[in-house]
Amino acid sequence: MADRHNLGEFDLIRRYLAPLASDAPLAFGLTDDAAVIRPEPGDDIVVTKDAIVSNVHFLESDPPERVAQKLLRVNLSDLAAMGAEPKAYLVAAVLPRSVDADWVAAFASGLAEDQRRFGVSLIGGDTVSTDGPLSLSLTAFGRVPRGTALKRSGARVGDDVYVSGTIGDGALGLKAVRGDLKPGGDQRDFLIRRYQRPEPRVTLGPKLIGLASSAIDISDGLVADLQHICDTSRCAITVELARVPLSEAAKSALAQDIALLETILSGGDDYELAFTVDPSKTEELLHRADSLHADVTKIGTVSDGGNVTVVDRNGAPMALPAPGYCHF
Ligand SMILES: [Mg+2]
The missing domain is CATH 3.30.1330.10 (PurM-like, N-terminal domain)
Known part of the structure; x- marks a missing residue:
């Protein structure tokens, strides 16, 4: 050595x-x-x-x-x-x-x-x-x-809220690394890889210029990072839980333990993008994402108010877990 x-x-x-x-x-x-x-x-x-x-x-x-x-x-x-x-x-x-x-x-x-x-x-x-x-x-x-950098502050009432990729894998991967979650072999590898080697959306981000009214990357957790958009844009965001995109590994972890929903929504380390788009630009967004083979999913909408609310299939607000940001 x-x-x-x-x-x-x-x-x-x-x-x-x-x-x-x-x-x-x-x-x-x-x-x-x-x-x-x-x-x-x-x-x-x-x-x-x-x-x-x-x-x-x-x-x-x-x-x-x-x-x-x-x-x-x-x-x-x-x-x-x-x-x-x-x-x-x-x-x-x-x-x-x-x-x-x-x-x-x-x-x-x-x-x-x-x-x-x-x-x-x-x-x-x-x-x-x-x-x-x-x-x-x-x-x-x-x-x-010049002058086109995306910011957290431009979300407007009526915009749709999107995320790239899938949510929660990084935080579940950290649990797998620590031995607190024991998924099957392939799913364990997938989740740990998502934690250790996140995929920064370097091609999607620049394509959102001229489309996204606000953007952030999800490092602290979906709910906490959307709250940053609410705070800087002075708006509220409603997330429909059923629309939040999950990987197969996250779905099967959740099927075994519903309490992992908190980890998925608030755990962080996703490094996906969350962004808001005026509905009139939906077609252009989907066209651009498609050209990059990037998955983007509408998960909610922007309204008046100041906070993030997650609603279930019946539209009922769910009790939000405390921000789950944590490291070793
Ligand atoms: Mg960031």
Whole structure:
């Protein structure tokens, strides 16, 4: 096992991070003091950042490739929620002595795989040592045509509410990782993959520009994140439970334990998009989603008021579980 501490921090960057910048000429191979971002005329640059800490958001024993990919993907999901096309990112790794060069190599290989998949490049990085926990932070940059970034604040009374993909898999996957949920083999793999490697909706997000009146990515849980739209748009949202799209794995988990409904609606870690659309734009939305082979499902409507209500098949409001946001 290579000892990271025989390598200086410059060597770590040169060996493991610099190759990730080879497709970004204005990152200068990470040999300069900073990188250059040159937006196309008429573009806005959209920026987001997430930091994660060992034993809070992940475990030091988790596969480094998966930790890297989740860190990158949650940021790409935030860009997607703004309608931005991802372009580049910066990463900072604060490493305790227990983390060796093999860990850094595997972390970088996880990033390399996702760079190819999502068309982004590293443009800068830093590694520093600490006596504290392993901490990672990533800043992602995307582009939108000027003034078109989607926001949480534009939902209007009468709009329909949509989500992409299926809801609840990430939170059920976390339960499966912890051993609190014991689905059959294939379904277990599916749910854990959805938790560890969420699929940021990087192609759908930009296609929602000009269609969605508001958008957010679902990280804290469907109900909590729709509430963010209500708060910023000053509206109410009614969700019809029967319309919420569930995977086969989530349906069978729910069939065994109805209490998992709370996890599905409030558990978080979905990284799907939730957005509002004027009903006059339904056809165009479905056409665009279809062209991307993206699943979008209408789950409710926007009305006057201030809160999210989930209603059952009879239209009766259900008692909402408390926001279920939780980490390790
Ligand atoms: Mg977000």
